[in-house]
Amino acid sequence: MGSSRLREIFPRIDAALARDRLPICVFDLDSTLFSTAHRNLAILREFVDEHAAEHPHLADVAERIGLDDMGWNVHEDLRRFGFTETEILSRLKGFWFERFFRDEYLAHDVPVPGAVAFVHACHARGALIYYLTGRHVGGMEVGTVRSLREHGFPFWRGRCVLHLKPSFEMNDSTFKQEAIADLRSYHGEVVATFENEPGNANMFLRAFPGATHVLLETIHSPGAEEGSADLVRSPDFELR
Ligand SMILES: [Mg+2]
Numbered sequence: 628m629g630s631s632r633l634r635e636i637f638p639r640i641d642a643a644l645a646r647d648r649l650p651i652c653v654f655d656l657d658s659t660l661f662s663t664a665h666r667n668l669a670i671l672r673e674f675v676d677e678h679a680a681e682h683p684h685l686a687d688v689a690e691r692i693g694l695d696d697m698g699w700n701v702h703e704d705l706r707r708f709g710f711t712e713t714e715i716l717s718r719l720k721g722f723w724f725e726r727f728f729r730d731e732y733l734a735h736d737v738p739v740p741g742a743v744a745f746v747h748a749c750h751a752r753g754a755l756i757y758y759l760t761g762r763h764v765g766g767m768e769v770g771t772v773r774s775l776r777e778h779g780f781p782f783w784r785g786r787c788v789l790h791l792k793p794s795f796e797m798n799d800s801t802f803k804q805e806a807i808a809d810l811r812s813y814h815g816e817v818v819a820t821f822e823n824e825p826g827n828a829n830m831f832l833r834a835f836p837g838a839t840h841v842l843l844e845t846i847h848s849p850g851a852e853e854g855s856a857d858l859v860r861s862p863d864f865e866l867r
Contacts, residue, residue, distance in 0.1 A: 629741055630861035636839055639818040640752045649815030652749045653831070656760040656771065658823035658845040660746070660780070661736040664697035666727065669735045671701050674722045682715060699846055728763065728795065730770030738778050739845065741864030750781040755788065755815065759806050761799040763792045803827050807834045823847050825854030832857055 636652070643650035657663050671689060679686040688710040698704050701723050702716045710716070726732050750756050758780075762771055768791055775782050775789070782789075790809065792802045807830075810817055817835040822828040823843040832840045832855055842858040854860075 629863050629865040629867060630841070630859055631867045632839070632859045633745065633841070633861060633864065633866055636749065636819045637752060639839060640749060640754045643816040643818055644753050646816075649813055650752075650754040650818045651757055651810060651813060651815045652746075652754045652818060653757045653759050653810065653820040654746060655822045655824070655827070655843075656758060656762060658847070659821050659843045660738060660742045660758075661774070662739055662845065663727075663736060664694045665735040665737050666732050667697040667701045667704075667723075668692070668694055670723050670726045670732065671705070671719070673726075674719050678715065678718075682712070684712075685710065685715065697846075699849055728766055730767055730773075733762075733767065733770035733774045734777075736774055738780075739843065739863050741866065743779050745864035745866070746780055749819075750784075750786060753786075754818065755786045755813070756781055757810065758787070758789045759803065760790070761792050761802060763795040763797075766795065767791065799824075800826060800830070803830060807831075810834075824851060825858070826852045828858050829855050 640650040654660050671692065675686055675689040688705060688708050692704060692708055696704055696708070700720070702720045705719065706716060746756060758775070760771065771789065771791065772782070781787050790806055792799070817838045819839045819841065820828070820831040820835070821841045821843060822831065823845045824847050825842060828840050828842045829852065840858050842854050842860050844860055844862045
């Protein structure tokens with residue numbers, strides 16, 4: 628269940644409005660509002676279907692892997708399950724890379740529990756919803772909009788911004804650093820941010836020290852920096 632501290636964000640929105648300031652809530656997408664486990668598993672299954680004939684052992688291993696076993700790198704997940712053929716694992720890595728960052732695969736994503744209702748609650752209260760994602764323009768924008776809409780996140784109704792990375796090559800944390808300047812340009816008040824990457828959450832904490840910064844305890848990149856003790860930790864968006 629989510630942290631009870633998620634509720635403190637609502638009075639923060641009210642307080643900003645009372646000061647005549649636009650409250651802004653910043654939401655990352657991958658592994659924050661959406662779980663990527665279904666996307667990863669779909670890619671793994673597609674790979675297995677294409678390679679099972681030559682490698683029957685691959686199908687045996689893949690059959691035992693489920694959604695909860697999906698981590699950051701699907702080839703590492705497979706290795707953890709005892710599949711050690713380096714050549715196939717490296718082929719899987721390439722296969723995954725060619726698919727994970729594409730519009731059509733975003734259709735597999737599923738919202739993190741409570742996420743849709745929580746974003747709606749912030750929007751209904753008067754916050755600007757700022758979706759900020761390392762997904763890139765030129766391959767993921769159409770699927771991102773479709774996925775937000777199909778799962779019922781607020782979108783076509785004003786006070787909703789979707790900010791994607793301008794190019795695939797740009798570094799994610801550089802992009803998010805630059806997005807801070809965009810967030811400041813509204814002359815509103817960032818009241819809350821939500822991230823699964825501790826490094827990004829720390830960066831938001833430094834940029835907007837008065838806000839509540841939530842670190843989603845889903846998955847994060849290997850070797851990520853330590854999250855500050857001042858971050859609110861929550862596994863999902865369920866209100867307690
Ligand atoms: Mg993320």
